[in-house]
Amino acid sequence: MDLTFSPKETAFRDELRAWLAENQPDVEPLDGGEDAHYAWRRDWQRRLYDAGWAAPAWPTEYGGRGASLTESAIYFEEIGRARVPFAANTLGLLLGGPTLMVWGTPEQKERYLAPILSAEEIWCQGFSEPDAGSDLASLKTRAVKDPEHPDQWLVTGQKVWTSGAQYSKWCMLVARTDQDAAKHKGLTYFLMDMEQDAVQVRPLRQITGESEFNELFIEEARIPDANVVGGVGNGWKVALTTLMNERAGLGFALQIRLRQLLDDLIAAAAERGLLEDPRYADALAELHVRCESIRLLAWKGLTDAERYGQPGPEGSLVKWLWSDTNQRLTELAVDIIGPEALTAGTPWSYEFLRARGNTIEGGTTEVLKNIVAERVLGLPRLKVAA
Numbered sequence: 001m002d003l004t005f006s007p008k009e010t011a012f013r014d015e016l017r018a019w020l021a022e023n024q025p026d027v028e029p030l031d032g033g034e035d036a037h038y039a040w041r042r043d044w045q046r047r048l049y050d051a052g053w054a055a056p057a058w059p060t061e062y063g064g065r066g067a068s069l070t071e072s073a074i075y076f077e078e079i080g081r082a083r084v085p086f087a088a089n090t091l092g093l094l095l096g097g098p099t100l101m102v103w104g105t106p107e108q109k110e111r112y113l114a115p116i117l118s119a120e121e122i123w124c125q126g127f128s129e130p131d132a133g134s135d136l137a138s139l140k141t142r143a144v145k146d147p148e149h150p151d152q153w154l155v156t157g158q159k160v161w162t163s164g165a166q167y168s169k170w171c172m173l174v175a176r177t178d179q180d181a182a183k184h185k186g187l188t189y190f191l192m193d194m195e196q197d198a199v200q201v202r203p204l205r206q207i208t209g210e211s212e213f214n215e216l217f218i219e220e221a222r223i224p225d226a227n228v229v230g231g232v233g234n235g236w237k238v239a240l241t242t243l244m245n246e247r248a249g250l251g252f253a254l255q256i257r258l259r260q261l262l263d264d265l266i267a268a269a270a271e272r273g274l275l276e277d278p279r280y281a282d283a284l285a286e287l288h289v290r291c292e293s294i295r296l297l298a299w300k301g302l303t304d305a306e307r308y309g310q311p312g313p314e315g316s317l318v319k320w321l322w323s324d325t326n327q328r329l330t331e332l333a334v335d336i337i338g339p340e341a342l343t344a345g346t347p348w349s350y351e352f353l354r355a356r357g358n359t360i361e362g363g364t365t366e367v368l369k370n371i372v373a374e375r376v377l378g379l380p381r382l383k384v385a386a
């Protein structure tokens, strides 16, 4: 693993750094709730898009810069370092677009990719259901052909934890199209138009007070054949492409944010004279070592992805360690900062509460540990007694 940037990579970083120094998002809105906040992020994405920085990893033919994996990692590190928000259409840019590039028809690419990039059409991910999360293939939402319109599907079921559904035009929806096939085989991946009465979006309030995610109640929603991605019955493979991109994409930005949060906490401890106290000094030092390990593991994962052409199981290790370290960090922040960090509306209380979901979203820690045990360490698969 060579962490020295080539002249081309350095030029890429310098160009982006210079652009970010000149172009900051508008001041974050304090009023207007989540809708105003989302509009602010959407506006920021439009500015990134106008300058060609919305998704540099996308090939140039689709409006990106054809950035290499290393340049893409640099991009996320710099976005994190500049403390600017993520583009609003994160799921479209990191998950939906790349999935369409692999599995989409030329017509689908032509129709959907550009509005993802410009934030004109927001995307959400309708995978999880009340009884299907880690075991996604057991999902029950079903799609059947409309007997009166054989080129259309009717979808009925319930999805849950659908982030950003309230702002979305399109949903990456996995539904069962063959009730008799084996669990992983009878699934199909659709693009569902959210703007129809048959799709009801109900926000779920989180511990932070926000409603980042939603329940979807779907009652005979209509989806044309043209919106099947990757072929009928092939939904599991297409969904895996989406999930692989989910863990690979944000890792670099998240580890930089973790580092910044740790630097803020060290500064807060110094202000309170707590760095002389070995209890706090030890705890902060341990977090520093963890942050560095995560950073190096993220870069190692990138080297493997370059070598083998796709992200490997090590991405699971980074996600597990990052989420665990973020929870430890925010818990220590409560000790260091005191009651203010537990007062609703303060930045530290938000970090503390939001960190709880980190070990669930994008793969729970238990499931990631299984992946690391089996696919990184080569330990035998867990056998469940009959």
Ligand SMILES: Cc1cc2nc3c(=O)[nH]c(=O)nc-3n(C[C@H](O)[C@H](O)[C@H](O)COP(=O)(O)OP(=O)(O)OC[C@H]3O[C@@H](n4cnc5c(N)ncnc54)[C@H](O)[C@@H]3O)c2cc1C
Pocket (backbone or CB within 6 Å): 124, 125, 126, 127, 128, 129, 130, 131, 132, 133, 134, 135, 160, 161, 162, 163, 164, 213, 357, 358, 360, 361, 362, 363, 364, 365, 366, 367, 370
């Ligand atoms: C902030 C946030 C945003 C999300 N956004 C989306 C979204 O946009 N779209 C979407 O589709 N989903 C989304 N999710 C849902 C997320 O993907 C699921 O919550 C996750 O996959 C876990 O599924 P579950 O909640 O059904 O828990 P379950 O799978 O029921 O798990 C329950 C418990 O059992 C453990 N467990 C399960 N299987 C195993 C196993 N094989 N070995 C050991 N332990 C196991 C789990 O670790 C967990 O502790 C989001 C979740 C969060 C927290």
